Amino acid sequence: MKTGELSDKQRRIVEFIRNFWLDNNYPPSVRDIVAGCGLSSTSVVDYNLKILEKKGAIRRHREVSRGIELPSPPDSSNILNIPVTGQIAAGQPIPVPDNDTWDVTSNADTIEVTRDIIRGREGVYALKVKGNSMIEDLINDGDIVLLQSVSFVENGETAAVWLKSEKEATLKKFFLEPSGKIRLQPANSQMQPIYASPDNIEVQGRVIAVIRQLD
Amino acid sequence: MKTGELSDKQRRIVEFIRNFWLDNNYPPSVRDIVAGCGLSSTSVVDYNLKILEKKGAIRRHREVSRGIELPSPPDSSNILNIPVTGQIAAGQPIPVPDNDTWDVTSNADTIEVTRDIIRGREGVYALKVKGNSMIEDLINDGDIVLLQSVSFVENGETAAVWLKSEKEATLKKFFLEPSGKIRLQPANSQMQPIYASPDNIEVQGRVIAVIRQLD
DNA sequence: ACCTCACAAGAACATCTGTTCTGTTATTTT
DNA sequence: AAAATAACAGAACAGATGTTCTTGTGAGGT
Numbered sequence: 001m002k003t004g005e006l007s008d009k010q011r012r013i014v015e016f017i018r019n020f021w022l023d024n025n026y027p028p029s030v031r032d033i034v035a036g037c038g039l040s041s042t043s044v045v046d047y048n049l050k051i052l053e054k055k056g057a058i059r060r061h062r063e064v065s066r067g068i069e070l071p072s073p074p075d076s077s078n079i080l081n082i083p084v085t086g087q088i089a090a091g092q093p094i095p096v097p098d099n100d101t102w103d104v105t106s107n108a109d110t111i112e113v114t115r116d117i118i119r120g121r122e123g124v125y126a127l128k129v130k131g132n133s134m135i136e137d138l139i140n141d142g143d144i145v146l147l148q149s150v151s152f153v154e155n156g157e158t159a160a161v162w163l164k165s166e167k168e169a170t171l172k173k174f175f176l177e178p179s180g181k182i183r184l185q186p187a188n189s190q191m192q193p194i195y196a197s198p199d200n201i202e203v204q205g206r207v208i209a210v211i212r213q214l215d
Numbered sequence: 216m217k218t219g220e221l222s223d224k225q226r227r228i229v230e231f232i233r234n235f236w237l238d239n240n241y242p243p244s245v246r247d248i249v250a251g252c253g254l255s256s257t258s259v260v261d262y263n264l265k266i267l268e269k270k271g272a273i274r275r276h277r278e279v280s281r282g283i284e285l286p287s288p289p290d291s292s293n294i295l296n297i298p299v300t301g302q303i304a305a306g307q308p309i310p311v312p313d314n315d316t317w318d319v320t321s322n323a324d325t326i327e328v329t330r331d332i333i334r335g336r337e338g339v340y341a342l343k344v345k346g347n348s349m350i351e352d353l354i355n356d357g358d359i360v361l362l363q364s365v366s367f368v369e370n371g372e373t374a375a376v377w378l379k380s381e382k383e384a385t386l387k388k389f390f391l392e393p394s395g396k397i398r399l400q401p402a403n404s405q406m407q408p409i410y411a412s413p414d415n416i417e418v419q420g421r422v423i424a425v426i427r428q429l430d
Numbered sequence: 431a432c433c434t435c436a437c438a439a440g441a442a443c444a445t446c447t448g449t450t451c452t453g454t455t456a457t458t459t460t
Numbered sequence: 461a462a463a464a465t466a467a468c469a470g471a472a473c474a475g476a477t478g479t480t481c482t483t484g485t486g487a488g489g490t
Contacts, residue, residue, distance in 0.1 A: 009437095024276070025284040027241045029477060041439050046479065048437090061239070065280040065446060065477050069240040112329040117428065138353040138427070140402060158429055187355065212353070212425040213332065214373055224467095244447055256469050261449065263467090280447050280476060 010048050012037050014057055017068060027066040082111050082118075082146065088127040088160065088169055111144060117209050123149040124208065127160075136186040137171050143212045145171065147205035158187070162202040163194075171207055225263050227252050229272055232283060242281040297326050297361065302345040303375065303384055326359060332424050338364040339423065342375075351401040352386050358427045360386065362420035373402070373422040379415050386422055 016036045020028040028036065033045045049068070052058045061067030111126050118124050129143045137158075139145065145160070153159045159174045161184065172184035172194065182201055184194040231251045235243040243251065248260045264283070267273045276282030326341050344358045352373075354360065360375070368374045374389045376399065387399035387409065397416055399409040 025242075026276075026279075026281055029280070030479090031477070039438090041441090042478080043440080043480080044438055060478095061241075063445075063478065064241075065244070066241055067239075067478085114327040114329060116327055117426075135353065138350065138355050140353050207429050209429065210425070210427040211332075214422050214424065222467095245449090246447070254468090256471090257448080258450080258470080259468055275448095278448065278475075282448085 009037070009039075010052055010057070013045070013048055014052065014070075017058065018070060021070065027068040029066050082113055082124055082126045084111055084126045084128055084144070087130040088145065088171075111211075113146070113209075113211075117146065121148050121208065125149060125205070134171055136191040138187050139171060139210060140212060143210055145207060146209040146211070148208050149204075150206050151203055153203055153206050158207040160204040160207060162204055163196060164200050164202065169204070174203070222263075224252070224254075225267055225272070228260070228263055229267065229285075232273070233285060236285065242283040244281050297328055297339055297341045299326055299341045299343055299359070301342060303342040303360065303386075326426075328361070328424075328426075332361070336363050336423065340364060340420075349386055351406040353402045354386060354425060355427060358425055360422060361424040361426070363423050364419075365421050366418055368418055368421050375419040375422060377417040377419055378409075378411060379417065384419070389418070 013033060016033060017028055020032060020036060030042045030045045030049070033039070033049075034042055037045075039045060049058065049060060053060050057071075059069040059071070061069070125147055127145045127147060129139055129141060129145060131141055134140075147160055153174050155175050157174055158171060160169060160171050161174065162169050170184070172186060175183040175185060176198075177183050177195075180198070182196045182198055184196060184201075186193065228248060231248060232243055235247060235251060245257045245260045245264070248254065248264075249257055252260075254260060264273065264275060268275050271286070274284040274286070276284070340362055342360045342362060344354055344356060344360060346356055349355075362375055368389050370390050372389055373386060375384060375386050376389065377384050385399070387401060390398040390400060391413075392398050392410075395413070397411045397413055399411065399416075401408065
């Protein structure tokens with residue numbers, strides 16, 4: 001095999017590694033490859049793996065069982081890990097994440113979402129809804145709410161607002177009335193809106209999505 | 216540790232596995248975890264891995280070196296394209312996908328979701344909700360409903376059912392009453408349930424998630 | 431023919447690695 | 461306090477696994 005291309009057998013090996021990986025979520029051992037490619041000896045595999053490594057088709061970690069790496073699938077940038085910073089429930093403040101120490105890696109739970117849900121927005125975090133105090137907003141106990149951390153919202157947007165005097169957090173449609181009052185409208189049109197003065201409310205975030213998982 | 220939650224050490228282990236995987240593109244061995252988490256013995260790791268498996272935080276393959284799977288492996292194959300086969304609205308049949316010609320590639324709209332939402336289930340499809348006839352089930356116009364295609368559901372599960380005589384599709388909690396009747400219970404406890412005879416309903420699918428996107 | 435070289439078979443070896451066994455130390459329950 | 465249970469420590473075993481060594485084969489070139 002003079003060329004820089006892969007031999008037929010080597011191509012089969014690489015393909016098997018990829019399929020094995022997809023099926024099992026971990027790399028195959030040398031003997032898995034023997035069995036999977038119908039080869040006769042581990043030394044054949046080792047021999048070809050060395051060539052494959054030299055050609056850059058795989059990367060190996062010596063003396064490490066199943067230490068085979070495929071060149072990183074370029075994807076995976078389509079998944080974002082959104083921190084679930086806490087729970088939201090009436091009577092509890094909303095834990096807005098500290099923007100400086102946005103520590104996705106640490107303690108916090110995270111939820112994986114595809115990038116098309118975020119749509120390129122910055123400062124997105126998630127809350128788990130506790131209790132059914134927001135059922136009139138079509139949000140149930142256990143739902144996950146995705147929020148964008150903002151302090152001001154447009155008329156008609158659904159926002160997480162903190163009602164200072166009531167010491168209560170809720171999700172409602174936000175309207176600034178001509179009278180200067182704020183109208184917080186439930187999503188269910190059969191329910192009555194709440195009216196509040198602007199200095200009694202504090203916008204915590206804009207709702208961009210609701211995810212409900214059932215078992 | 217009575218709770219279903221993970222202990223501190225177990226959380227560290229899971230995090231280490233994920234980081235190790237991200238760094239090396241293959242899972243750690245038990246002894247890698249010992250070193251990486253500053254533990255003292257492989258048996259401690261094995262002990263905790265067994266618990267983690269029981270709690271569903273990981274999956275293990277016995278007798279396989281580095282045979283640890285994370286439920287959502289940090290590799291690329293984490294995004295699935297779910298076909299949005301149509302709309303659901305009262306008075307319209309539900310377009311259950313033909314199981315033989317499950318053609319994800321074709322024309323149909325799809326929605327990208329991460330694998331952890333599907334949780335390994337087969338036959339998942341999505342519907343877009345049209346109209347607000349299901350508001351009592353906390354589902355609004357424009358919501359996306361993820362369904363698993365099944366014909367029978369357990370008591371208490373939320374299902375997409377087709378009411379034959381009413382020619383109406385809806386999502387409700389499904390209960391088979393001792394009387395033999397079917398009770399379809401809205402998610403909102405303030406609403407009244409529907410009673411139907413078993414031969415008047417047809418289960419189209421099990422609801423596994425609801426996704427609401429706001430702008 | 432002879433040599434070289436890419437490639438393969440089979441066995442053997444030394445670790446690596448999951449698992450188990452026994453015992454010990456905390457932590458909780460009774 | 462006693463008993464029970466959860467959690468950890470250390471060692472040892474058996475199998476898995478990467479690696480190497482020896483030998484064989486066949487094609488191409490000289």
